[in-house]
Amino acid sequence: MEKSRNLNVVPALVEAGAFQDLVNEGQTISLAQSPLDGSLGMFISPHTADVNGSKKSFARSNEEQPIYFVNPQTQPSSERRLFIADTFVIFSALQNLLKTPEHHARRLIENDHDVNVMRKLAIDFVNFIKECWVHASRPISRPDGPLQFQSDHYRSLYTCFSLFVVLFIPESGYEQAPVGDDLMEWLNTHFIEPSSEEGDHLSGLEKPWEDEIFWPYLTRVDRAILRGLNKASVFFLETLSKHPSEDLTHLTETLIPLIESQPRLQNFNTERDFAQSTRRWKDKVKALRIDMERVPESARWDDSENWWERLSDIVGILEGRPEVLKRVCDELGGDWKEVCVAWGIFVDPRLRRQDLVDIVSDILLDMPPDPTNLEDNINAALLGGNLSEALEYSLKLDPWLAAHLADFMGPLHLLETNEESDLSIRDFYILAYAEYLYSDPTLWRITIDYMYSCSDIGKLRADTILTRVPLQLRQQGQATNSETIERIRSGDIIGVLKDVNECCLQYNRESVRRTICQIAARAFIEEKSYGLAASYCTSAEDWSGLGHIIDYVLEDHIAGNPAFVEHAAAIAPIIQKLGLQSNVNGVFYYRLIFVTRYARLQELLYRKELADAASDLITIIQDDVAPASWWAVILCDSVQLLEYEHRLLFSSSQASLLLRKLEEISVKASQGAGSEYLGILSRMVEGKDQKEALKRLQLHRLPRHSKFAAWPGYSKDKDLARPGSASLTL
Structure with missing residues (x-):
């Protein structure tokens, strides 16, 4: 989802290399941003040049110039809006947790109960992303056309967010527990090794080792062991029980129980029991190695392969020898992830989360992530504890991912703080995502909720957007239901106006509410709906605006407009309301009394x-x-x-x-x-x-x-x- 910094328009406003010619003609390229969705209008405009030390203004050419409208962001499509709206519900739940008195001041989580709530919300994100991935993977006809983001994009989000939960929001009480099993489960869930037709073929043979593909295929046993897939490993090792080499069958009979009995943390009540069992198991592996070394060199071959070396690699993995892990992974076409995960199973079964950084850093020196794969780099940064880098890559992949990862990192004390900056790292990524949402005006409510969750910079940005939401008050507007328009004109605060008003009250943005009331008042003034205009001016405490409305009504009488009495009667109900307010400017209050009394006088004269x-x-x-x-x-x-x-x-x-x-x-x-x-x-x-x-x-x-x-x-x-x-x- 990474965006280019260049905005290309077709046909070009200026041909490549010809910009200086445009400048020489006294013109340049200008941009104007739309307040509605952040889109840009690009056009040719005159510019002021410095000629002999004085400013000279060039006039625009009489030639008609096109205006191009472009948007740095790709507006969300219908299915993307659904994803945004549904995940916003989970985001809101986290914000509500952080609004409680004990967290409101610093937005930090510091107790087990709240961490468990956060873990539940993070898992909700993971499960929802998984559903989106499954939905996007279905080969069904889509009436709205192809998806804006294909299934692989959501799979990447699923993988990265899942790893973040495994590493940084473990189940309560397991923060200091060995992490190997959790990482292995993550690896096998998100990077599945497909079965092959070769395996099905070999499993049907009586003497599979005589097949030319058997020993090359047996290397997959290494991967199965690396992945903790013991049943698959045992299945193929059992086929060697009928091998003519007595040494091989003897070693295999010893190896199979070792693979089957490898200790796993989830099978023990305490880590101490797990550690003791692991030491005893390691001793048995050492004993197997000693037996292997006793096999003569001449007996290590069958008719087609050096079986001893194949078996030695398997035992080397069980021994937890780093050089064997790296070599086998490299030969099998694996990558750094498999080595890192296998490290926590075989090399250091008691490896903890806080110790991963050094291990992963060393592995990445020899096996770096794919520089062209954003997902791979995000996972490497998360495992390596480089969270700032993880967020940078996440922003390039999808601003949604960066925003919601940062939203969890902040309360969990995972982000660095910069006292010199008015914008925290968390807020930076939340606002970057909000800017993406801003490209779709229909998502204004969600956009400002993200912005209002930030510090003053975000709140001021949200204020600006809120004051630019189209209120849809005009009768000619086709976007609003006619019944809604009439109800607004009867005094009901409904529709968009009601939503905007509720947002102002929810976030205590009184000054914004008043500004919006002033905007609504101006719209009603243009339609000569002076009663509604006066009501909104009063709500905004805009006394000068109320004075203008009074002037407009009196102008009707000066111009001989018979609607004067009607318009004055429309604003008359405001008098009683203003009489109860102590902050009313007396001048405007008495002018309002005058216009209503004078209108009554004219009505009496007429009758x-x-x-x-x-x-x-x-x-x-x-x-x-x-x-x-x-x-x-x-x-x-x-x-x-x-x-x-x-x-x-x-x-x-x-x-x-x-x-x-x-x-x-x-x-x-x-x-x-x-x-x-x-x-x-x-x-x-x-x-x-x-x-x-x-x-x-x-x-x-x-x-x-x-x-x-x-x-x-x-x-x-x-x-x-x-x-x-x-x-x-x-």
Whole structure:
């Protein structure tokens, strides 16, 4: 899965060797990264060159230039997504273990119970990978086309993860136990030697040693012994019981019981009993060697082969002679793994995990791993205790493997720490895997969970991705079910928006939640869904954003949009909610009160409920909730109420209040503050001029209306306004 560092596009943006020509023309190749999936857009763009010490900007050519879209990562296919999602469940279980109070601070495991839980989770990984390998190996038709990763890839993951568990997460109580049997089981499970037709042929012969292929085939007995496959070894050795050489049959009769009785740790209750039995068994092997040495040179041959040398190799293996192990493995086409494993069975049956490093290092000097085989190098690094190298190779094989190995290594104290770096080794590989997941936007939830399991660097990266998740709020979006869209618009937090909100709450990312609410608010503002927009601004405590929404609603009235009342009513429910919050900015709170009250005033005027309209208008002024810029507009609204022919709608004191407001506007305008007090009215006046707006306010004087004579204390000789004061308009 190792990726090339080169990104090749066809046809090429620039031919090979011609990049300097492009630069000479004042252009270069630029990249832009998509915030959705990390893909790159490649295109020709102008650049700034240094000409005689000054910067010169070249203009782009008029020629149309293509844009190439490439992704450094290969997006997971459908079956790969299933693998990612199912193994994520196990990863989450480990994170939950590490979130317990005793582990949360350092993310370390330090007791047997938790190690056993970790071992269980690691084995779950192994078993699941095995299932994927078996599934990928089945020759079945696949409707989605060939698998993105073939069965051999999952077999490699299975092999490497299994070895990690054997070496670093043994069963509780066996940490200091000899490791030979466990390694032998691993070797025979993952590197099976197939049976051959030759063996089937020889097993049917009465005198198989007379067949020309018998002695060459008998070398497989060596491998069977190296692999601990004693039954297979004994089967072919028993065929020699009828061999004409009495020396050979005698030695074979002694050898077979030795092979069958070789002590194995799992057959003993204590290591001490195992060690004692092993010493006695070794003594018997030495005795067999002495008997072999007594065979004369002339008797060591039959008609076709030197049987003594063949038998000597078998005995040499049982003796645990390193040079014999290496030579036999080399002759049989084996590799370093078989030597390392056989070392723990024959050379040093009490070999422990912590002693493997030196043994494996020496063996690898003579029998290095295949440099072209990543799996082989990972296994060599694990057995050799070079975990940093194992992770490097694992990343090249599959970032999934590197991430999940590192996730276990961290709590088990297996990774080095670098105090100078803000990013731990564990987090580095987790984030590398998360970047791979990032290439598939549908996996955003899993991606951020991996990132949030890391330190601040990972958390900030996850914050960025979370704020870029498409919320699918727009009605024209076809990716979201129409019913879901309608429920969102009715106030339900469901769908993607609900998932994102839950992530913020789960990981205590309050600032991210507020940002996402602001993003949702902007989307609703564009659709003039001001009620939802105001709700999300309130949730984000974005008071300036709420102020903008109020401005948008008021702009409807300024523009003569009849939807003003409807939009104002949509944001009205926010008032009660804000009244219970202590951190609300008072300016925006009172502006919200004003827009809802003013919308009610307009609705009453439209319905000709003038008495209620007059009462609301006076309340708006008395409570001082109207911004100064709207005073003139409100006074203009009062004219039709003042001119109502049937009865007075204002008391004298209320009329005086209107005139005082009118006078204040006139004074402020004369003092140069006309834009502040007359700006909105001037936009609503056809001429759109402050002088025209002021003129509208001075058309009629209140006392000229004879119906005001009914006011208590009214006299034709007195004005309710001082001479020269402003008058209300029609």
